[in-house]
Amino acid sequence: MNERCWIWITAVENVPPREGRAVSVAGRELAIFNLGHRFVATDNRCPHKGGPLADGIVSGDSVVCPLHAWRINLIGGKVDRPGDVTECIETYPTFVDNGIIVVGLPAAQASKEAGAAA
Amino acid sequence: MGEERTMERLVVVGNGMAGMGCLEQILKYEPSFHVTVFGDETHVNYNRVLLSSVLAGEKADDEIVLNAREWYEKHGIDLRVGIRITDVDPVGRTVVGDDGSRTPYDKLLLATGSSAWFPPIEGLDLDGVFAFRTLDDTRELLRRSGPGVKAVVIGGGLLGLEAARGLQVQGCDVVVIHLGATLMERQLDPTGGDYLLEKLKALGVRVLLERKTAAILGNGSVRAVRFGDGSEIEADLVVVAAGIRPNVELGQRAGLQVNRGIVVNDHLETSSPDVFAVGECIEHKGTCYGLIAPLLEQGKVLAATITGRKGPTYSGTLQAAKLKIAGVDVFSAGDWSDAANHEPVRYEDRGIGVYKKVVVREGRLAGVILVGDTSDSHRYMDWMRADADISDQRRHLLFPPPSADAGHDVAQMADTATICGCVGVTKATIISAIHERGVNTLSQLKETTRACTGCGSCTKLCQDLLRAVAPEFEEEAKKVMCGCVPFSEDKLREILRSQRLRSVQEVLEIYGNGRGCEVCKPALSYMVDMLWCGDHEEDRSARYINDRVHANIQKDGSFSVIPRIRGGVTNPAELRRIADVAEKYDVKMVKITGSQRIDLLGVKKADLPLVWADLGMPSGQAYTKGVRMVKTCVGTEFCRFGTQDSTAAGIEMERRFEHLFTPHKVKMATVGCPRNCAEATVKDIGLIGQEGGWQVVVGGAAGKSVRKADLLTTVETTEQALEASQLFFQYYRENANYLERTYDFVERTGIEKIRKDTVYAPDPVRAALLDRFHKSKARSHDAWEEGVTPLHPTQFLPLEPVDKVLI
Numbered sequence: 001m002n003e004r005c006w007i008w009i010t011a012v013e014n015v016p017p018r019e020g021r022a023v024s025v026a027g028r029e030l031a032i033f034n035l036g037h038r039f040v041a042t043d044n045r046c047p048h049k050g051g052p053l054a055d056g057i058v059s060g061d062s063v064v065c066p067l068h069a070w071r072i073n074l075i076g077g078k079v080d081r082p083g084d085v086t087e088c089i090e091t092y093p094t095f096v097d098n099g100i101i102v103v104g105l106p107a108a109q110a111s112k113e114a115g116a117a118a
Numbered sequence: 119m120g121e122e123r124t125m126e127r128l129v130v131v132g133n134g135m136a137g138m139g140c141l142e143q144i145l146k147y148e149p150s151f152h153v154t155v156f157g158d159e160t161h162v163n164y165n166r167v168l169l170s171s172v173l174a175g176e177k178a179d180d181e182i183v184l185n186a187r188e189w190y191e192k193h194g195i196d197l198r199v200g201i202r203i204t205d206v207d208p209v210g211r212t213v214v215g216d217d218g219s220r221t222p223y224d225k226l227l228l229a230t231g232s233s234a235w236f237p238p239i240e241g242l243d244l245d246g247v248f249a250f251r252t253l254d255d256t257r258e259l260l261r262r263s264g265p266g267v268k269a270v271v272i273g274g275g276l277l278g279l280e281a282a283r284g285l286q287v288q289g290c291d292v293v294v295i296h297l298g299a300t301l302m303e304r305q306l307d308p309t310g311g312d313y314l315l316e317k318l319k320a321l322g323v324r325v326l327l328e329r330k331t332a333a334i335l336g337n338g339s340v341r342a343v344r345f346g347d348g349s350e351i352e353a354d355l356v357v358v359a360a361g362i363r364p365n366v367e368l369g370q371r372a373g374l375q376v377n378r379g380i381v382v383n384d385h386l387e388t389s390s391p392d393v394f395a396v397g398e399c400i401e402h403k404g405t406c407y408g409l410i411a412p413l414l415e416q417g418k419v420l421a422a423t424i425t426g427r428k429g430p431t432y433s434g435t436l437q438a439a440k441l442k443i444a445g446v447d448v449f450s451a452g453d454w455s456d457a458a459n460h461e462p463v464r465y466e467d468r469g470i471g472v473y474k475k476v477v478v479r480e481g482r483l484a485g486v487i488l489v490g491d492t493s494d495s496h497r498y499m500d501w502m503r504a505d506a507d508i509s510d511q512r513r514h515l516l517f518p519p520p521s522a523d524a525g526h527d528v529a530q531m532a533d534t535a536t537i538c539g540c541v542g543v544t545k546a547t548i549i550s551a552i553h554e555r556g557v558n559t560l561s562q563l564k565e566t567t568r569a570c571t572g573c574g575s576c577t578k579l580c581q582d583l584l585r586a587v588a589p590e591f592e593e594e595a596k597k598v599m600c601g602c603v604p605f606s607e608d609k610l611r612e613i614l615r616s617q618r619l620r621s622v623q624e625v626l627e628i629y630g631n632g633r634g635c636e637v638c639k640p641a642l643s644y645m646v647d648m649l650w651c652g653d654h655e656e657d658r659s660a661r662y663i664n665d666r667v668h669a670n671i672q673k674d675g676s677f678s679v680i681p682r683i684r685g686g687v688t689n690p691a692e693l694r695r696i697a698d699v700a701e702k703y704d705v706k707m708v709k710i711t712g713s714q715r716i717d718l719l720g721v722k723k724a725d726l727p728l729v730w731a732d733l734g735m736p737s738g739q740a741y742t743k744g745v746r747m748v749k750t751c752v753g754t755e756f757c758r759f760g761t762q763d764s765t766a767a768g769i770e771m772e773r774r775f776e777h778l779f780t781p782h783k784v785k786m787a788t789v790g791c792p793r794n795c796a797e798a799t800v801k802d803i804g805l806i807g808q809e810g811g812w813q814v815v816v817g818g819a820a821g822k823s824v825r826k827a828d829l830l831t832t833v834e835t836t837e838q839a840l841e842a843s844q845l846f847f848q849y850y851r852e853n854a855n856y857l858e859r860t861y862d863f864v865e866r867t868g869i870e871k872i873r874k875d876t877v878y879a880p881d882p883v884r885a886a887l888l889d890r891f892h893k894s895k896a897r898s899h900d901a902w903e904e905g906v907t908p909l910h911p912t913q914f915l916p917l918e919p920v921d922k923v924l925i
Contacts, residue, residue, distance in 0.1 A: 007919050007921070008919065008920045008921040009917055009919050009920065010912075010917040010918070010919070010920065013911075014911060014912045014917060015912070015917075016658070016659060016910055017659060018659035018660075019658065019659045019666075021912050021916065021917050022916045022917065023916060023917035023918070023919060024916065025919055032917065049673070050675075051675065052671075052675040055663040055666075055671065055675070056636075056663070057635070057636040057639055057640075057659075057660070057661075057662065058659060059602075059633050059634060059635040059636065059639075060632075060633035064635065064636040066662065066663045066671050067671070067673065069636060100920065
C-alpha cells in the first residue's frame with residue numbers, strides 16, 4: 001500500500017518562484033508549486049467549486065483559489081479559509097533529482113496509467 | 119481706559135517656533151500683557167522642522183501650521199506679519215519697523231532666530247541661489263525643482279541633506295558638496311557618516327566630500343559651481359546650507375551683551391532688565407542651540423521669568439537630534455567622541471544599514487549614535503536625562519531586553535519619562551490628559567498637551583500610550599490596506615517612492631510579513647508599476663491569474679478573450695477573423711458585450727497565444743484593472759443631431775489610454791450631443807459634445823450603484839478635452855486606493871479639490887502629471903505580445919511529465 005510511483009515531472013525552472021503549474025498525471029490533474037524554499041504537489045482542484053489552484057496567488061505556504069478566494073494550506077492540504085470547512089486536498093511528496101521535480105503518487109492510483117506511459 | 123494703562127506692553131520680535139512656543143507658555147500664566155508680535159515672514163507660526171517634509175511633497179503648506187490666525191485672535195495678540203524690526207531704542211523703549219512704524223514696549227522679547235550663513239564666495243546674488251530656512255524658500259525650491267533639474271547643495275550637514283533629499287524626491291539630479299571628510303560630522307562619527315553616504319549613493323544622490331566651493335557662476339542666473347581646484351559642475355539650482363548664525367543685530371542695537379549669540383543667564387534674562395531673548399538667537403553658557411527641544415525648554419523658563427515668577431532656571435539642554443535623512447533614521451545625542459575615559463560599544467550590519475554606537479563614561483551613558491534603527495532612542499534619552507547608572511544594563515546596551523507585547527515599551531517607561539522631547543511632555547502628563555480631559559485620539563492629544571507637534575518622532579510612542587491607556591482610543595491613521603503590509607496606501611506610496619522600491623517582494627520583505635496575500639500583492643504590483651511609470655520589476659507571482667495570462671478566468675478554469683475594438687468601430691475583415699477564430703478554437707459562446715465589443719468565451723489557457731495570433735488585434739484589457747474601452751456614438755459623421763465627431767474623438771481617446779493600468783477598471787465614452795446615446799454620464803470619464811465644445815465629466819457609474827458623473831471642465835477643442843481627461847486619469851492613478859472606482863474616488867476627494875489639483879492646477883503641476891502619464895504610456899505595450907514572446911516558457915502551457923518509475 002505504501003508503494004509509490006515516482007514521476008519525473010519537469011525542470012525546476014519551469015515552475016517560477018511563488019507560482020504554480022498544472023500537470024496531468026495518471027488521469028488526474030496535479031498542481032506543482034514553487035514555494036521558494038521547496039516544491040509541493042497537490043491536486044489541482046479547489047474543494048469548493050473545483051477551481052484551478054495552480055492559477056492561484058501563493059501566500060507563504062498557502063494558495064488562494066482564483067475563483068472564490070478559498071485559501072488552502074499546501075503543506076497538509078487543509079482549507080485555511082473559510083474557517084468552518086473540514087475538507088482537505090490531496091498532497092503528494094516531492095523531491096528534486098538533478099534539477100527535475102519528482103512527485104510520488106500512490107502506486108495503486110498511478111498504475112492505471114502505467115501501461116500507457118511504459 | 120484704566121485697564122489699558124495698567125496693561126504692560128509686551129512686544130515679541132520673531133513669529134517662529136521659539137517665540138510663539140514661549141508666548142504659549144506665557145499665556146498659560148494669564149498675564150495682563152498687551153502682546154504685539156512682529157514676523158518678517160508673511161506667514162503665521164509654522165513648524166520649521168517640517169520644511170523638509172514640504173519640500174519632499176509629504177506635507178502641504180497648511181499642514182505645518184502651528185498657530186493659526188484664530189489662535190492669535192483668540193488671545194488678543196496683535197499680529198503684524200511681513201514687517202522686519204530694524205532697530206531698537208532701549209532708552210525710549212521703542213522698536214522700529216521697516217515699514218516706518220514705531221512701537222513702544224514695556225518688555226521686549228527677542229526671538230529673532232538664525233539665518234543661513236553664506237560663505238564668502240562670488241555669485242551668491244545670482245538667480246537660483248537659495249537658503250533653505252523659510253517656507254518661502256521652500257515654495258520657491260519646489261516651484262523650480264523637477265525631473266532633470268540639476269541641483270547642487272552646498273553643505274552635507276543636517277539641513278543640507280534634508281534639502282538634498284527633498285530635491286531628489288522632486289526628481290532633481292542632486293549633488294551634495296561637503297567641506298568635511300564625512301557627512302553630518304556634528305551628529306555622526308566617521309562610520310555613521312559612511313553609512314549615511316552609502317544610503318545616499320544608493321538613492322542616486324551624488325556626494326562630493328572634502329570639496330571647497332570657490333564660486334557660483336552664471337550670468338544673471340546660476341549656471342555652475344566652481345571648486346577650489348578650478349573644476350566645475352553644472353547647476354540650475356544652488357542651495358546653500360553651510361551653517362546658520364544667530365540673528366543678533368537687534369540685540370546689539372539694544373545695547374545687550376552679545377558674543378556669538380545674545381548672552382542670557384539661567385533665567386533667560388539679557389544684560390538689560392526689560393529685554394529678554396529666547397531661541398536660536400541666544401547664547402547660554404557659551405552654547406547656541408539650533409534644535410527644537412532646547413528652544414521650547416527655554417521658553418518655559420522665560421515665561422516664568424517674564425511674568426514675574428522668576429524661579430525656574432535653564433541649565434542647558436542635552437543636544438539630541440532624531441530625524442530621517444534620505445529615508446534613513448538617524449539619532450545622535452550627547453558626547454559620543456572617543457575620549458580617553460569613554461568606553462564605546464558598537465554594532466554594525468552593513469547588509470541592512472544599521473549602525474549603533476553607545477558610549478559609556480563611568481557607568482553612565484555619555485552619548486549615542488544610531489543609524490538605520492532609532493527605535494531605541496527614547497531609552498537612551500531617558501538614561502542620559504536622568505544621568506542613570508546603567509551598570510546593570512550593560513548586557514542590554516545595544517538592544518533592549520526582549521519585550522512581551524507591543525505596549526510593553528511604554529508600560530516600562532517611568533511616569534517622569536519624556537515622551538515628546540521637543541515640547542517636553544512626560545508620560546504622566548499624557549496619562550492625566552487622557553483621564554482628566556477625555557483625550558482619545560492623537561490629534562486631541564496634540565491639541566491638549568502639544569505633544570508630538572515638534573519633529574513628530576514620538577508619534578508611535580504617543581499612539582502606543584493612547585492605545586494602552588485611553589478607554590476609547592481611535593486610530594486615526596488611514597485604513598491599513600492589508601495585514602501583510604500594515605500601512606495605508608498613501609503611506610505605502612510615500613514609502614515606495616522615497617525608498618525607491620520597485621519590486622513587490624522587496625516591499626513585502628522590508629515593510630511586511632514577507633509573504634503577502636491575494637489582497638496586497640496585486641495592489642502592490644499596481645503601485646510599483648504606477649509609481650515608476652512602468653519602470654518597475656515585474657513579478658507575475660504577485661499578479662492575479664488574469665494578469666499572468668492576459669485573459670479573464672471563467673468558472674470552469676477556461677478563459678474569455680475580448681480584443682480591442684477602438685470606439686466600437688470594426689470592419690468586415692476583422693469580423694471574419696473573429697468568426698474563424700471562434701470556429702477553429704471551439705469557442706463556447708460569442709457575445710456582444712455592453713461595451714461595444716465582442717467576447718469569445720471558453721478558450722483554453724494553452725490556446726490563448728494561438729487565438730491572439732489568429733485575431734491579429736490588440737488586447738482589450740477586459741480581464742484587468744486597466745483601461746477598458748471608449749464607447750462612442752456615431753456623432754457628426756452620420757447622426758443628424760451630432761455636434762461633435764464623437765467617434766473619431768473616442769478612437770483617439772482609446773489609443774491614448776489603452777494598455778495602461780489603473781486602480782480599478784476605467785470605462786469611458788464619447789457622445790456627440792447631450793442625448794448621450796453612449797451613456798457618457800455614467801462612465802469613469804465621459805466627453806459630451808455640445809455646440810462649440812466638449813464637457814468633460816468624471817466619476818460616473820452604472821454598476822453596483824448608479825451615479826451621474828461630475829463636470830470636470832468645459833473646453834472648446836477635442837485636444838483640450840483629451841488633455842483634461844489625461845490629467846484626471848493620471849491623478850486618479852496616483853491618488854486612488856487600489857480597487858477604488860472613480861465614482862468612489864471622486865466622492866471621497868470632492869470634485870472641487872480634483873479640479874484644483876488637475877485642470878486648475880498651476881502649469882508645472884499639470885505638466886508634471888502629463889509628463890508621468892506620457893512616461894507610463896511610452897513604457898506600456900499590448901499585453902498580448904507575450905503570446906509571441908512569453909515572459910516564461912510555461913506561462914501558458916501545462917507541464918508534460920518527463921518520466922516515471924515504480925518503486
